[in-house]
Amino acid sequence: MKRKAKDVLIGWLTIVPALSTQIMFIYIPLIWAFYISFFKWNMIRPKRFVGWANYEKMLTNPDFWHSLWVTVVYVLGTVPVAIIIGLMLALLMNMDWLKGKGIFRTGFYIPVITAMAAAAVIWTWLFQADYGLINWFLSLFGIKNIGWLNDPDYALTALIIVGIWKRVGYNMVIFLAGLQVIPKVLYEAADIDGASNWAKFKNITWPLLTPTTLFVTVLQIIASFRVFVSVDVMTKGGPLDSTRVITYYLYESAFENMKFGYASAIAVFMFALLMTLTLIQFRVSKRRTFYA
Amino acid sequence: MTKKPKLPIRILVYCILSIILVMINLPFIWMLVTSFKEESDVFAWPPKFYPTIFSFDNFRGAFSLIPMGRLLLNTLFVSLAVTISQLVFNSLAAYGLSRFKFRGRDFIFYLLIGTLMVPGEVIIIPLYIIMRNMGLLNSYGSLIVPFMTSAFGVFLLRQFFMGIPKELEDAALIDGAGRLKILWKIILPLSKPALFTSALFTFLGRWNAYLWPLVAINDANKQVIQVGLSQFSGDWMTQWTWKMAATTTAVVPIIIFFFFVQKQYVEGIRGIGIKG
Numbered sequence: 001m002k003r004k005a006k007d008v009l010i011g012w013l014t015i016v017p018a019l020s021t022q023i024m025f026i027y028i029p030l031i032w033a034f035y036i037s038f039f040k041w042n043m044i045r046p047k048r049f050v051g052w053a054n055y056e057k058m059l060t061n062p063d064f065w066h067s068l069w070v071t072v073v074y075v076l077g078t079v080p081v082a083i084i085i086g087l088m089l090a091l092l093m094n095m096d097w098l099k100g101k102g103i104f105r106t107g108f109y110i111p112v113i114t115a116m117a118a119a120a121v122i123w124t125w126l127f128q129a130d131y132g133l134i135n136w137f138l139s140l141f142g143i144k145n146i147g148w149l150n151d152p153d154y155a156l157t158a159l160i161i162v163g164i165w166k167r168v169g170y171n172m173v174i175f176l177a178g179l180q181v182i183p184k185v186l187y188e189a190a191d192i193d194g195a196s197n198w199a200k201f202k203n204i205t206w207p208l209l210t211p212t213t214l215f216v217t218v219l220q221i222i223a224s225f226r227v228f229v230s231v232d233v234m235t236k237g238g239p240l241d242s243t244r245v246i247t248y249y250l251y252e253s254a255f256e257n258m259k260f261g262y263a264s265a266i267a268v269f270m271f272a273l274l275m276t277l278t279l280i281q282f283r284v285s286k287r288r289t290f291y292a
Numbered sequence: 293m294t295k296k297p298k299l300p301i302r303i304l305v306y307c308i309l310s311i312i313l314v315m316i317n318l319p320f321i322w323m324l325v326t327s328f329k330e331e332s333d334v335f336a337w338p339p340k341f342y343p344t345i346f347s348f349d350n351f352r353g354a355f356s357l358i359p360m361g362r363l364l365l366n367t368l369f370v371s372l373a374v375t376i377s378q379l380v381f382n383s384l385a386a387y388g389l390s391r392f393k394f395r396g397r398d399f400i401f402y403l404l405i406g407t408l409m410v411p412g413e414v415i416i417i418p419l420y421i422i423m424r425n426m427g428l429l430n431s432y433g434s435l436i437v438p439f440m441t442s443a444f445g446v447f448l449l450r451q452f453f454m455g456i457p458k459e460l461e462d463a464a465l466i467d468g469a470g471r472l473k474i475l476w477k478i479i480l481p482l483s484k485p486a487l488f489t490s491a492l493f494t495f496l497g498r499w500n501a502y503l504w505p506l507v508a509i510n511d512a513n514k515q516v517i518q519v520g521l522s523q524f525s526g527d528w529m530t531q532w533t534w535k536m537a538a539t540t541t542a543v544v545p546i547i548i549f550f551f552f553v554q555k556q557y558v559e560g561i562r563g564i565g566i567k568g
Binding site for chain 2: 007008010011012013014015017018019021022024025026027028029030032033036043089092093095096097098102103104105106107108109110111113114115116117118119120121122123124125126128130131133136165168169170173174176177226228229232233247250251254255260263264267268270271274275278279
């Protein structure tokens with residue numbers, strides 16, 4: 001009996017450090033973010049309660065809608081392509097007879113573990129209009145100098161390319177895991193029936209991969225919705241606000257324009273949106289474990 | 293998928309994979325080549341595809357403009373401090389949550405896991421204020437203290453601990469060993485793969501962090517490598533050969549490190565499928 005009481009105490013004590021820091025540095029800030037969003041505050045003068053004014057300002061501000069739009073375009077440009085390439089790589093890598101899988105997998109994965117900040121510096125060099133490698137390559141096909149990061153029509157495309165490059169390897173690894181749990185018997189049975197490769201993909205691989213595909217899709221939508229580093233390093237939201245994604249807008253409003261209340265309203269908006277996506281993701285990953 | 297295709301098709305697959313491999317890593321190759329070029333070669337058209345100087349002049353140049361060594365050490369120190377702290381506190385919590393029965397345990401578990409739904413940028417303003425009030429802003433403390441524990445790490449270790457048979461502990465309990473001794477002597481040695489994977493995620497996550505150090509630190513000598521590098525490279529006056537030399541210094545050690553640990557890392561990603 002005494003032992004049990006002592007156990008309960010130790011049990012609690014083991015959790016205290018993790019629980020207290022998580023509450024202190026995540027839950028309290030989260031509640032605080034809601035709170036600040038009802039104030040006008042620049043951290044110099046005392047804060048002033050303004051009710052829903054920050055939200056009204058946000059929802060009527062074309063800058064906000066523009067940043068949301070830019071983010072949506074970025075997500076739509078990045079996620080599908082990164083998923084399709086990731087899936088194709090995974091299908092190629094899943095061949096039984098393929099040798100050197102480890103080398104390919106590691107090689108495809110390097111962009112994922114590289115810091116985005118460093119990668120973005122390299123890509124800025126590649127995208128240079130005058131002496132950049134990409135424009136040289138395009139010139140071989142007669143495509144004239146594109147301004148890329150200096151051109152409002154192309155800057156977001158450049159960021160999307162970087163985003164795809166960064167995410168493909170991750171998608172490949174997840175798809176490979178999904179492919180490996182598909183029972184081989186199904187393919188053997190299809191072989192006996194004389195099914196073509198395409199028929200096997202359409203009728204076996206793709207349907208059984210659906211949970212993985214859903215999981216990767218939601219995960220990548222969340223991740224690319226939060227894009228910030230490549231924007232900060234490569235374009236600073238420009239030229240002409242053409243790459244000012246929502247996280248960058250939040251960062252600018254808070255730490256450059258010192259509108260902490262307004263920025264908090266943006267933060268709350270982002271939280272609501274990402275929370276919805278995360279709940280979808282939880283649903284999806286439950287299904288995924290069920291299949292796998 | 294089961295039949296081995298004909299030789300030409302196999303060669304084609306190898307070719308496609310190899311081409312993609314080179315394309316994906318072309319930015320890094322180009323970074324290396326540029327960091328060993330003379331400044332004037334950067335403006336050659338068509339570009340020169342090979343290094344032209346076989347010396348570390350560009351590296352010396354870059355190091356003279358930013359305190360690269362200092363930035364790397366700052367980042368290493370902060371990342372290691374966070375990793376060690378998380379290993380200690382996360383495994384404690386994971387042990388408590390997997391082995392002790394008490395009221396509210398499941399609630400606490402979900403409370404911890406719930407923090408995974410809160411993206412960093414959403415709480416960045418309040419976190420900034422908290423750090424300011426604690427007097428930690430612009431110090432290593434601001435980069436370490438908020439990340440001392442992580443719900444993700446607790447989750448990962450708890451899953452692993454639950455897979456360890458309880459019988460292993462029972463004998464030790466009967467012998468009168470304390471709970472913490474059991475954690476230290478029995479559970480942790482059995483959990484080396486999980487501990488390693490979780491340490492790897494934490495370390496790389498901190499090493500690559502950008503937004504928070506950008507906000508929390510404004511003393512150039514206390515900055516981490518990622519922010520320092522991007523600020524150095526943001527100056528259009530600086531020559532590209534120097535920028536690429538600095539980037540090489542920041543990137544290559546981590547790539548080499550990854551070669552050694554890639555297996556555990558990728559296994560971890562596969563097992564959990566959460567973190568990127």
